[in-house]
Amino acid sequence: MIWRPHGVEDQMSAHLSVTVRDDASTHCITDDIDEFRTSLNSVFYPAHVDLIGEQNRVSRAELSAVRLKYLTVGLTRIGSEARVDPGDLGTYHVNVPVSGEVVSWCGEQRMVATPQRAAVFTPHEHTVLPTWGAGATQVCIKIDRAGLESELTHILDRPVGEHVRFDLAMDLTSPAGARWLSMVKLLVQTIDDPQLVGTKGFASHVEYLERSLISGLLVQQPHSMTSQVYAPAEARNPRAVQKVLDHVESAPGSQFTMGDLAVVAGISSRQLQNLFHEQFGMSPMTYVRQRRLDGVRADLRRGTDGTKVGDVAFNWGFNHLGRFAQNYERKFGESPSQTLRAALKS
Numbered sequence: 167m168i169w170r171p172h173g174v175e176d177q178m179s180a181h182l183s184v185t186v187r188d189d190a191s192t193h194c195i196t197d198d199i200d201e202f203r204t205s206l207n208s209v210f211y212p213a214h215v216d217l218i219g220e221q222n223r224v225s226r227a228e229l230s231a232v233r234l235k236y237l238t239v240g241l242t243r244i245g246s247e248a249r250v251d252p253g254d255l256g257t258y259h260v261n262v263p264v265s266g267e268v269v270s271w272c273g274e275q276r277m278v279a280t281p282q283r284a285a286v287f288t289p290h291e292h293t294v295l296p297t298w299g300a301g302a303t304q305v306c307i308k309i310d311r312a313g314l315e316s317e318l319t320h321i322l323d324r325p326v327g328e329h330v331r332f333d334l335a336m337d338l339t340s341p342a343g344a345r346w347l348s349m350v351k352l353l354v355q356t357i358d359d360p361q362l363v364g365t366k367g368f369a370s371h372v373e374y375l376e377r378s379l380i381s382g383l384l385v386q387q388p389h390s391m392t393s394q395v396y397a398p399a400e401a402r403n404p405r406a407v408q409k410v411l412d413h414v415e416s417a418p419g420s421q422f423t424m425g426d427l428a429v430v431a432g433i434s435s436r437q438l439q440n441l442f443h444e445q446f447g448m449s450p451m452t453y454v455r456q457r458r459l460d461g462v463r464a465d466l467r468r469g470t471d472g473t474k475v476g477d478v479a480f481n482w483g484f485n486h487l488g489r490f491a492q493n494y495e496r497k498f499g500e501s502p503s504q505t506l507r508a509a510l511k512s
Contacts, residue, residue, distance in 0.1 A: 171220050173180045173452050175245055184313045184503050190232055190233050191230075192230070192231045192232075192240075193229070193230060193231075194227070194228065194229040195226065195228050195229055196224070196226075197223050197224055197226060197227065197245075197452060198223070198224070198439075199215065199217055199223065199224050200317065202215070202224060202227040202244070203215040205463065206228050206229055206242070208444075209229065209231045209233075209238060209240055209308065210231075210238065210240065210252070210308055211214070211252040211253075211255055211308075212252065213251060213253075214250070215244075215248060215249075215250040216248060216249050216295070217246055217248050218248060218249055219247065222243055224245045224247045224248075225300070226409070227243060227245045228241070228243045228245070229241070229242050229243075230244070234372055234376055234425075235310075235373050235376060236309065236313035236314075236373070236380060237281050237307055237308065237309045237310070237353075237376050237379070238307070238308040239302075239305065239307055239308075239354065239357065240305070240306045241264075241303065241305055241306075241318060241407075242303065242305075242306050243304075244298055244300075244302070245300065247299060247300045248297075249294075249296055249297065249298070250294070250298055251293075251294045251295070252293055252294075253290055253293065253294075254289065254292060254293070254372045255287055256290075256311070256499060256512045257289050257290050257309060257310065258287065258288075258308075258311060258314050258330075258332070259287040259306070259307065259309060260284055260285065260287070260306075260307045260308050260309070260336070260383070261279055261285045261304045261305070261307070262279075262284045262304060262307070262338070262350060263279050263280055263281050263302055263304045263305075264281060264305060265282075265283070265303045266287070266299040266301035266302025266303065267280050267297075267299045267302060268295055268298050268302050268304060269295060269296050269297040269298075270287075270293075270295070270334065271332045271446070272285070272291045272292075272293050272298065272416075273288070273292060273316055275333070275334035275511075276296065276334075277334050277335040279304070280353050281286075281471040282337070282339050282425060283335050283337060283338060283339070284335075284336040284338055284343070285336070286332040286333065286334060286336050287331070287334070287337075287382070288309060288329070288331045288332050289329055289499075294313050303352065304367045304373050305506040307350070307379075308498055309348075309380060311329075311498070312436050312463075312498040312500070313376075314378060314383075315329070315497070316332070316460075317384060318330065318391065319380065319386070319460060320381075320383055321395055321461070322391075322394060323420075324411070324446060324457075325453060325456030325457045325459070325460050326391075326454045327448040327453070328390070328391075328447060328448070328458065330384070330389045330390055330391055331389060331390040332383075332387055332389040332390075332394075333387065333388045342386035343356055344364055345382065345386060346379070346383060346386050346387070347381045349375065349378055349379045352375060353372070353376070353379060355371060356371065356375060357372060359510060361439075363430055381449055382508055390406075391447075394446075394447075404441060404445070406431040406433050406438065406441060407431070407438075407441050407442065407445055409431050409432070410427050410430055410431050410438065413427070413430045414453070414454055415457075417460065417481040418454070418458055418482065418483070419481055420483060421453075421483055423440075424439075424451060427450050427451075430462040430466070434499045443463065454495070458482040458483055458484065459482075459493060459498075460481065461482045462479055462484070462490075462494065462502065463494075465478045466502060466505045466506045467505060467508075468476060469506045469510060470510075473489075475502045475503055475506060482511045488504075
């Protein structure tokens with residue numbers, strides 16, 4: 167079972183302390199706050215986890231978590247009132263309470279997460295849970311930042327040049343929230359089904375559910391780019407812009423100047439700049455850079471033992487490797503060499 171290994175109950179003594187880990191999953195049941203904190207941080211993020219008041223022990227803290235391709239999903243209960251402060255998560259994250267209440271902050275946004283309202287956290291914002299209720303249990307979902315932004319790229323059919331900033335509170339009782347919650351339940355049921363785990367179709371089925379959950383979040387939860395997600399397709403790309411997009415796609419690794427693109431569009435550079443900012447929230451040259459970065463990532467993820475980061479970068483038009491590496495890590499949250507190493511291991 168994903169959520170709790172068989173035999174855990176039999177291993178417990180008067181002093182609760184059971185921690186089981188492997189490459190993909192973690193199971194911890196304990197009354198030791200330090201042990202719980204270590205397990206939680208190893209699965210999710212380095213965080214301060216402190217009990218509120220004069221307590222010095224937790225009451226049966228539990229964590230059962232599994233790492234998937236794009237998500238880490240964990241069922242988490244502290245068992246005593248606590249404060250959790252991970253700071254900037256560096257990625258996207260959703261907490262879905264199963265029971266109880268959790269006061270949740272992300273940047274300047276504030277809300278109380280309950281079984282009727284999930285909390286959706288955004289990178290580059292300080293996240294803190296100032297009060298995790300003693301009776302609160304949450305399904306905690308860590309979402310790979312590059313995976314989410316890649317899914318948004320597919321939805322918009324263009325590169326994404328900015329991080330998505332979600333509204334913190336998700337109404338799980340609304341039709342959109344209920345649909346998304348049903349996908350969470352389906353994913354949990356699937357990874358918790360011992361008859362499916364280890365079968366040939368398990369990995370591809372779970373990956374499909376992961377992507378469905380991510381795309382559902384992008385489509386159904388309001389965020390900084392929702393208006394672009396819902397923009398009519400014919401309104402997205404005026405004719406001049408479409409000429410530029412087609413030209414870039416025909417040779418994305420070529421060297422373009424702003425003047426070159428304006429000539430292709432048949433309008434002035436200023437007009438082209440304005441159109442791109444209206445449609446994509448970025449300049450034409452930023453669009454070209456983001457498209458190149460996406461191309462490099464795709465090639466690195468198909469890499470073999472003979473693949474070299476520098477060669478791939480040069481093929482996509484990057485002549486300054488230091489600047490390229492900075493832009494790549496800023497966009498995807500990892501270095502180009504990390505992407506290649508992950509591809510070689512898979």
